[in-house]
Amino acid sequence: MDRTASVLARAETLCRSRGVRLTPPRRRVLEILCASDRPLGAYEILAAMRGPGKASAAPPTVYRALDFLLEQGLVHRLETLHAFIGCTHPDHPHSSQFLICADCGEVQELEDDALTERLGSAAAESGFRPRRPVVEVIGTCAGCAHKGPPGETDRRPPPTASE
Ligand SMILES: [Zn+2]
Ligand SMILES: [Zn+2]
Known part of the structure; x- marks a missing residue:
């Protein structure tokens, strides 16, 4: 299992144990962040979601997904870069x-x-x-x-x- 796949699997387990849902857009945003080797801004995430052959996504979808992921501690916001990064150890606050x-x-x-x-x-x-x-x-x-x-x-x- 590669790094992104294992992060996603861990996130699934974590969300299930907390009784919250890792919906497809939330999962996709997390996947994009984990696959990236640097932090991404909301619009870069949006662009990645709109890639060829992918269902289109609207900015509110991305922002809502990011809010959820931040709340669950699955991603962090980098204030100085106005960007987001996947957390490497989201199992505890x-x-x-x-x-x-x-x-x-x-x-x-x-x-x-x-x-x-x-x-x-x-x-x-x-x-x-x-x-x-x-x-x-x-x-x-x-x-x-x-x-x-x-x-x-x-x-x-x-x-x-x-x-
Ligand atoms: Zn460097
Ligand atoms: Zn972290």
Whole structure:
């Protein structure tokens, strides 16, 4: 069974145990996200659903499917990219941190409970009640860091003397 098939099988089992339905559009959106090696925006998902030989889908269908998948913890939303990614371990509710490669677009999901707890207590200390703690780190992944000389991957303009 490939990765996408096993994620879908796991999602089916999870939904059944929770008494919710993984309807065909929900399943299809999850499949598209899992098959992709980078996060996808809602319109990219819509385009993939409208591919040749596929039944057409309307934007509300995609948004409703995404809402369901987010609710069930099967996908995550990446705020900085306005995109979605399939969760690698949806069997339990969790807060994640994301490492986003600015060069190849690869996203790694971390589940660091200590970091989540620390963030929660730091927020509580200032009387803040987090609704959706979002931790997204933009940088260079290990694969890209090994490729090419440094500087080539660094797209920032060089500092100017006038600064
Ligand atoms: Zn996750
Ligand atoms: Zn990379």
